[in-house]
Amino acid sequence: MKGIAYLGPQGTYSHEAATIWGRLTGQDLFLACPDLPEVLAAVRDSRAVAAVLPVENSIEGAVNLTLDLILETPELQVTGEVVLPIHHCLISRAGNLAAIKEVWSHPQALAQCRHYLAQNLPGVAIKPTTSTAAAASQAQQRPDLAAIASTFAAGLYQVPLVATEIEDYPDNKTRFWILGQGTPKLPGPYKTSLVVAAVANRPGSLYAILKDFAEAGINLTRIESRPTKQELGEYLFFIDCEGKATDSPLKDVLAGLKNRTSLLLVLGSYTCNGGADYER
Known part of the structure; x- marks a missing residue:
């Protein structure tokens, strides 16, 4: 059987x-x-049914x-998020x-x-590791060493908690995309992720794309630019918006943009945050 990568x-x-995505979709192999x-x-080589990748923090x-x-x-399509x-x-x-x-952890942590x-x-000596989990594994083996990791890792490696929620920013969150070849049927509301590029790099080119969403009353939840890697100053825009790509009014906006963009790629339409307030 194939699991979640x-x-x-x-x-x-x-x-x-x-594991959260697995509980939502009835899968328990990882x-x-x-x-x-x-x-x-x-996933591409059919060794897994879905891939979990961090997309933003x-x-x-x-x-x-x-x-x-x-x-x-x-x-592969974006089929969900956690x-x-x-x-x-x-x-x-x-x-x-x-x-x-010593305290070990990933540099970000x-x-x-x-x-x-x-x-x-x-x-106390601070040492970076490749992941918070790698640090937890070391803390399991050495009693003089502490790791910064999650309660999930602490339970998995059976290392006692010394202090909890020690992060400087209490509202820290990471969003993960789930990628695969089939979107599970989960309750809405829905979100659509897409990539667009303007026909030309000129004043107002991005506005010409975004105004259609505003006029249709579609809320944009995220915009991220990435260089095209072809020409200095040319960018692709990753956009997340509310709604399904196959339903109006978003369907109509996307149809209108096809002739006014050099690239319009729908990465996927999926349930916001798994469609559930899951228990951790």
Whole structure:
């Protein structure tokens, strides 16, 4: 049986997002992959039924590699999304803060807990790792070491929680796209993701595209630009908007844009945040 591919190792936030998607769609098999290109390749090569990729973080912004990889894999569609609250925890077998000699984690997690570390573990050695899960694995083996990871990873690696929700920004969230070849039937509301490019790089070219959405009363929830990688100053625009691409008024807007854009690619229409307020 085929599972859901995610960026490994076990215990990453991507793994947690994959388990949430699995609960929503009735799947309980998962495939850890070493990098994002391999996550997509697992679905493309029929080793997995879906791929989970981080697309944006509320603090760090867009995951540009994910956006680029999606353009390189047009045979796959965005079939869903999971918005995961990111709560960093300090986990260790040390028993107390005074016994901790080193703190390990992914550089992003370390940066997002900078104030906590400065106030509670001044002078303790900080070491970056390839993932929060890799840090949790090390904390399982060494009692003098602490890791910054999720409660999901702490439970998986059976490392005690020393402190919870130590992130500097309490509303930190990561949005994951689910990619595959079939959109599951989940309740709405719906969202559509697409990529557009203006016919020419001239004043008002982006406005000429966006005004159609405004005039139709369609809310845009995200706009992200990426270089075309062909000419300096030329950009593609990733747009998320409310509604389904096959339903009016969005259907009519997209039809009108076909002759006024050099590229119009619908990445997928899917249920917002899995269509559920899931329990973590």
